[in-house]
Amino acid sequence: MDKVDGTEHYNFKAPADLATLQVIILDTNPLAWATLESSSSLSFPSALSQLLIFANAHLAFSQSNRCAVIANHIDGTHFLSPADPGTDHRDPGEADLTPEDLKEIAHQNASKYRVFRLLEDEVRASYRRLIANTSPEAVMESPNTSFLAGALSAALTYINRICFGGMGGRSSGVAGEEKSKVNSAGGKVDETGRTMHAKILVISVTPDPANQYIPVMNSIFSAQRLKIPIDVCKLQDSTVFLQQAADATGGVYMEPEHPQGLLQYLMVGFLPDHLARRSLILPTKVDVDFRAACFCHKKVLDIGFVCSVCLSIFCEPPEGAVCSTCQVKLDVAALENLNKPVVLPPRKKKKKKAVDSLPESGVASAADSPAPTE
Amino acid sequence: MADSDEDFVLSSSGDDRPKARGGAGASRRSGTTRGSGGGKSKKSDGPAPGATKREKWEDIQRSWDNVVEGADGSIAGTVIGLLEATKRKRLLRDTTPIQRGIIRHLVLILDLSSAMLEKDLRPTRFLLTLRYARDFVTEYFEQNPISQLSIIGMHDGLALRISDMGGNPADHLTALQEKAFTVEPKGASSLQNALEMGRAELFHTPTHGTREILLIFGALSSSDPGDIHDTINSLVEDRIQVRIVGLAAQVAVCRELVMKTNDEDDSGYGIILDEGHYRELMMAATTPPVTKTEEKSVPSLLMMGFPSRTVEKHESLCACHSNLTKGGYICPRCSAKVCFLPTECPCCGLTLILSTHLARSYHHLFPLKNWVEVPWSQAHKSTNCWSCQTPFPSHPPLSPTKVKIRLQVPSASTAPPPQPKEKEPTQSTQRYACTSCKTHFCIDCDIFAHESLHNCPSCQSLPESTIKARANLWPPSTDENGTTPAVDLTKSMRTEVAEATKMLENSKIAAGASMMEVDS
Numbered sequence: 001m002d003k004v005d006g007t008e009h010y011n012f013k014a015p016a017d018l019a020t021l022q023v024i025i026l027d028t029n030p031l032a033w034a035t036l037e038s039s040s041s042l043s044f045p046s047a048l049s050q051l052l053i054f055a056n057a058h059l060a061f062s063q064s065n066r067c068a069v070i071a072n073h074i075d076g077t078h079f080l081s082p083a084d085p086g087t088d089h090r091d092p093g094e095a096d097l098t099p100e101d102l103k104e105i106a107h108q109n110a111s112k113y114r115v116f117r118l119l120e121d122e123v124r125a126s127y128r129r130l131i132a133n134t135s136p137e138a139v140m141e142s143p144n145t146s147f148l149a150g151a152l153s154a155a156l157t158y159i160n161r162i163c164f165g166g167m168g169g170r171s172s173g174v175a176g177e178e179k180s181k182v183n184s185a186g187g188k189v190d191e192t193g194r195t196m197h198a199k200i201l202v203i204s205v206t207p208d209p210a211n212q213y214i215p216v217m218n219s220i221f222s223a224q225r226l227k228i229p230i231d232v233c234k235l236q237d238s239t240v241f242l243q244q245a246a247d248a249t250g251g252v253y254m255e256p257e258h259p260q261g262l263l264q265y266l267m268v269g270f271l272p273d274h275l276a277r278r279s280l281i282l283p284t285k286v287d288v289d290f291r292a293a294c295f296c297h298k299k300v301l302d303i304g305f306v307c308s309v310c311l312s313i314f315c316e317p318p319e320g321a322v323c324s325t326c327q328v329k330l331d332v333a334a335l336e337n338l339n340k341p342v343v344l345p346p347r348k349k350k351k352k353k354a355v356d357s358l359p360e361s362g363v364a365s366a367a368d369s370p371a372p373t374e
Numbered sequence: 375m376a377d378s379d380e381d382f383v384l385s386s387s388g389d390d391r392p393k394a395r396g397g398a399g400a401s402r403r404s405g406t407t408r409g410s411g412g413g414k415s416k417k418s419d420g421p422a423p424g425a426t427k428r429e430k431w432e433d434i435q436r437s438w439d440n441v442v443e444g445a446d447g448s449i450a451g452t453v454i455g456l457l458e459a460t461k462r463k464r465l466l467r468d469t470t471p472i473q474r475g476i477i478r479h480l481v482l483i484l485d486l487s488s489a490m491l492e493k494d495l496r497p498t499r500f501l502l503t504l505r506y507a508r509d510f511v512t513e514y515f516e517q518n519p520i521s522q523l524s525i526i527g528m529h530d531g532l533a534l535r536i537s538d539m540g541g542n543p544a545d546h547l548t549a550l551q552e553k554a555f556t557v558e559p560k561g562a563s564s565l566q567n568a569l570e571m572g573r574a575e576l577f578h579t580p581t582h583g584t585r586e587i588l589l590i591f592g593a594l595s596s597s598d599p600g601d602i603h604d605t606i607n608s609l610v611e612d613r614i615q616v617r618i619v620g621l622a623a624q625v626a627v628c629r630e631l632v633m634k635t636n637d638e639d640d641s642g643y644g645i646i647l648d649e650g651h652y653r654e655l656m657m658a659a660t661t662p663p664v665t666k667t668e669e670k671s672v673p674s675l676l677m678m679g680f681p682s683r684t685v686e687k688h689e690s691l692c693a694c695h696s697n698l699t700k701g702g703y704i705c706p707r708c709s710a711k712v713c714f715l716p717t718e719c720p721c722c723g724l725t726l727i728l729s730t731h732l733a734r735s736y737h738h739l740f741p742l743k744n745w746v747e748v749p750w751s752q753a754h755k756s757t758n759c760w761s762c763q764t765p766f767p768s769h770p771p772l773s774p775t776k777v778k779i780r781l782q783v784p785s786a787s788t789a790p791p792p793q794p795k796e797k798e799p800t801q802s803t804q805r806y807a808c809t810s811c812k813t814h815f816c817i818d819c820d821i822f823a824h825e826s827l828h829n830c831p832s833c834q835s836l837p838e839s840t841i842k843a844r845a846n847l848w849p850p851s852t853d854e855n856g857t858t859p860a861v862d863l864t865k866s867m868r869t870e871v872a873e874a875t876k877m878l879e880n881s882k883i884a885a886g887a888s889m890m891e892v893d894s
Contacts, residue, residue: 048686077835082763150835157819158830161762168590214740217733218828225516225826242837244730291680292729302682302706303724305675308477308582310739330437331582331674 019064020273022161022200023155024055028071028081028130031143032205036236042259047235050263051203052123056116059270066196068158069123072151072206073130074142080118080126145205148241149215152230155200156222170348197274199251201231201266208239220245229277231270235259247288253281271333273298295325388578397797454800458817474662475584476735477676478521479539481572482588484554486529487563489593489622495649499592499621500559502649506656507590508550515554517660517738520716521583526568527554530561533571539579541716543589545615563591565627566605569616574604576614582674585614588659591628592621606631609738615663617642618656625678662738679706681715693720710770737828745820746799748805756805759816761831766805766816811836812847 024217026048033044037083039130055067067081078084109117170242200223209216238255246253256265269283291300294315305314310326318324321332378488396880437787443449483637484507488505490500507525514523522541529533534557537549569587578587583595587609609616616635632643646652681703689698693710702711708722805814808855813832815823823830835839 055426057817075837079763083812084763086756145837147835150827150831150833151836152832153827153829156827157815157822158760158763158827159815161759162763162816188649194679210835214733214736215829215834218737220730222827287685290728290730291682292732294450302678302679303679306674306678307673309673311476311731311735313729314675319674323673328673354463374516 019062019066019196020058021159021160022055022195023200024051024199025068025070025072025148025151025155025200025202025204026051026145027205028127029074029142029145030074030131030134030204032236036205036259039141039236042235042262046125046260047203047262048123048264052120054271055119055123056113056146059119060113061273061277061347063285066162066198068155068162069119070155070158071127071130072204073224074134074138074145077154078126078130079124079158080130083122083126090315092315135370141177144206146204146209147212148206148209149200149212149217149219152200152202152216152219152223152245153327154190156219156226156228159198159200159231162326163194163198165195170278171282197232198226198228199227199274200272201233201243203233204239204242205237207237208241213241213371216241216245220248221247229332233262233265235262240321243288244290246284250283252272253286261290273315275321322360415733454804455566458802458804462886464722467819474738475665476518476520476662476738477583478518478586478662479522479523479576479579479583480521480586480588480659481526481539482510482590482591483526483528483568483763484536484623485563485592486527486534486554486559487556487561488559488591489563490559492592492622493530495621495864500785502652503590503621504550504554508547509555509653510656510660511543511546511550513657515541516734518662519734520725520727522579524572525549525554526571526575527557528563528568529557529559530564531564531567533564533567539575541718544714560596561595562595564598565591565631566600566602569602569605569609569631573609573614578613580674582676584663584665585612586659586663587614587616588656589616589618589628590621590656591618591679592626594622596627602627602631606634615642617659618644619652620645621652626782636761640712646850662735668779676725679719679726680729681706681712681726693839742824742830743809744824745806745808745815748803748807748814748849749804752803752807752848753803753814756814759819760813761815761819764816764818765804766814807849808832809849812844812849834863 023355028044030044033047037043041271054068059065068082071078071080072329141331168321220230230242230245230249231251232246232253234242234253234255236259245251252269254265254269256262274281291302292304293300293302294312294314295312296314296318299315301313301315305317306312307314307323307326307328309328310323312323312325316322317332318330321330322328323330377834384616405513423705433688442454445532484503486500490498490503492499494504511523512523514521522539522540523537523543523546524539527536527544534553537546568589572587576587579585611666614635616631620628620643622645625641625664629643633640636642642660644655646655683701683703684699685699688702690703690711691697692699692704694712694714695704697713699711702713703715703726705713705722705724705726707724708719710719710721712719712726716725716731725784753766756766757768777890804816806816806817806820808830811830811833813830814833819831
């Protein structure tokens with residue numbers, strides 16, 4: 001392939017030279033960027049330029065690498081690149097330019113690598129179009145709007161199409177058959193049937209969209225299944241969702257201390273592909289908060305009670321032993337021994353596997369089990 | 375074992391047996407019901423199944439009948455349509471929010487008898503079963519992170535314990551590797567022994583969870599030490615649900631077993647048609663079963679610990695495997711360090727999980743609604759898939775010469791508004807629309823969204839006002855059809871979850887501060 005490197009010497013297997021698709025999810029909430037600019041002097045145009053340099057660096061690694069940019073805007077998510085084929089491709093900014101200006105621009109761009117220029121032009125044009133369609137009132141109405149779940153979902157479906165030929169969600173089906181199918185369609189595949197590797201980079205400036213907890217989680221698990229790392233570059237407002245996303249999928253989570261140096265963070269932290277990452281110590285966050293909040297008093301819990309039907313979390317058995325969410329009468333008899341110390345059964349000395357076979361709710365459960373029949 | 379095979383040969387009367395294994399499996403079915411084994415094998419003649427309904431092999435389907443030539447003489451359109459229909463068939467499922475047994479206890483019983491040496495599945499039944507068993511374990515824990523599993527083998531007339539009831543997929547996978555792969559399939563299989571061992575495994579499981587057995591049955595007979603009907607009755611008493619995947623043919627006693635343990639519903643008994651169908655049947659068991667009757671499982675409150683993760687400077691032994699590890703999770707009750715979640719604390723027995731494990735099960739509770747196939751009259755609204763940017767076919771020119779149009783069986787579930795079928799081209803639009811946000815997607819995104827993502831990408835990326843504004847467009851939203859209380863419940867739960875997370879976020883600072891203190 002077009003990669004000249006010594007990886008052959010190190011027993012890397014064939015999937016090593018699959019290309020990588022980088023999907024960038026960019027927050028474009030104007031208000032959030034304005035606050036960021038006032039606090040850290042990183043403006044959106046300069047961030048976009050740095051991001052495009054990063055994207056170009058990714059594309060420069062291999063001719064078959066690809067890049068997609070998705071905007072997470074105040075009125076939804078939009079593909080900046082590849083742009084929606086149905087839309088007008090003209091750059092609205094170009095309308096004001098004189099022919100001389102256009103010539104000047106063309107002259108400047110003449111020596112630019114074509115792949116870079118195509119991506120840059122497309123992203124910038126789509127972004128201008130996006131901003132042109134956004135009214136100032138809408139911006140003022142939605143200071144913190146973010147469609148993280150939608151952007152992640154769109155990124156994953158796009159990756160599913162590009163990297164798995166649309167077969168990524170297919171857990172069922174015979175592995176062998178699918179492999180040959182993709183193979184005939186084109187080029188290399190690794191053992192899981194993927195034709196490209198993929199990673200997602202989220203550049204985020206907005207806080208967590210709390211009402212999207214379940215969809216975001218679903219997206220995270222889906223990415224985890226497809227083995228797609230979600231990298232997070234959080235420029236302001238640290239978030240739980242994205243921390244969990246990066247942690248669960250093995251991505252990098254970074255909160256740059258000096259956002260104006262964004263490019264350096266991007267290049268050093270997020271550029272390495274899946275192969276290089278194996279041999280690097282990634283600058284990721286380790287202490288992710290996984291504790292849960294109870295539904296009844298919204299307290300953060302270490303130990304809580306979970307309804308076995310709907311998995312609602314409570315900090316204490318609810319009143320009347322009725323689950324407040326699903327209205328099911330709960331059996332709390334098992335919890336009566338709650339404050340007594342749990343005594344280990346003496347047969348615990350067996351090997352490690354015996355541990356798991358303990359009844360789930362401790363001592364009382366044996367009494368609830370149905371009587372032996374014979 | 376051998377005798378029922380002979381019966382099958384005798385009874386399968388026909389030179390016109392379909393080539394497909396599907397037909398063969400179905401036709402064998404009748405043979406086995408008649409030929410209950412003699413000798414030791416304890417099988418009974420159940421009521422002849424399907425006496426009234428037509429057998430599968432009685433409906434002759436010729437695949438070439440469905441192929442219709444397009445106007446230009448090619449069959450490409452039909453082929454794409456057929457492909458999509460098969461993809462789609464797998465997708466349509468019931469999406470009303472139902473109460474499901476999220477916390478499951480399942481015993482997977484594998485057949486390791488000599489019948490598994492048959493080579494009708496590639497490479498052999500045995501090897502394929504083990505491969506699928508591995509996939510099953512992974513998938514089961516993916517879908518049911520807070521559930522437990524145990525694996526038993528039926529080997530040489532005995533039940534062979536492969537792995538104990540536990541929640542760690544890695545344990546089961548190593549056990550499969552170490553025990554099952556090294557065993558050579560041998561002898562007869564004994565349903566009774568395996569079921570009794572499974573029953574014993576499930577005996578101590580708490581009442582709020584489900585108790586299930588998934589049996590992979592390759593043989594056609596069972597050699598049992600006692601009366602299997604006693605075992606079946608005690609399984610019913612212990613409210614254990616049994617699902618069976620048969621590799622060869624339907625066996626009367628299996629059917630009876632499934633019927634009795636599932637409230638006279640035999641949908642849990644499947645005979646495989648080919649490798650793909652085998653996998654499908656097996657993976658169907660990874661979805662949590664619907665809670666049918668209330669007395670079956672008693673809902674209860676479970677005490678669970680939400681441990682925090684630590685990273686230590688020096689390695690220390692974990693309490694679960696006695697391995698030296700640097701990182702780990704600290705049990706909030708007894709401060710033991712475990713290296714893997716979800717698990718049960720080896721010291722105090724507290725169930726330790728992450729809140730993400732609970733979140734992983736939520737999609738069973740709020741399934742994504744089925745999408746609707748878009749008719750050509752609506753197809754002009756989109757030119758490409760919303761989420762993966764794949765272009766859709768544009769409207770094909772209506773063929774002037776009326777090609778004979780065979781109405782294909784409509785594959786869409788929620789019937790699209792009745793269209794004048796004659797005008798509709800045979801080629802499908804390849805567009806599928808979400809019923810709430812009306813966005814059009816391609817079939818691959820449809821499958822991906824329903825099987826893996828469990829989100830509608832477009833619903834998640836449009837403001838609620840926009841979705842509401844589209845409410846009256848085609849296709850009609852399916853909200854009204856659903857049982858209203860269930861929908862309300864789902865909504866209320868969604869808000870509860872959202873509020874809880876919001877609180878979690880707000881409390882984040884405080885939580886972090888306390889963690890800092892612990893660290894220092």
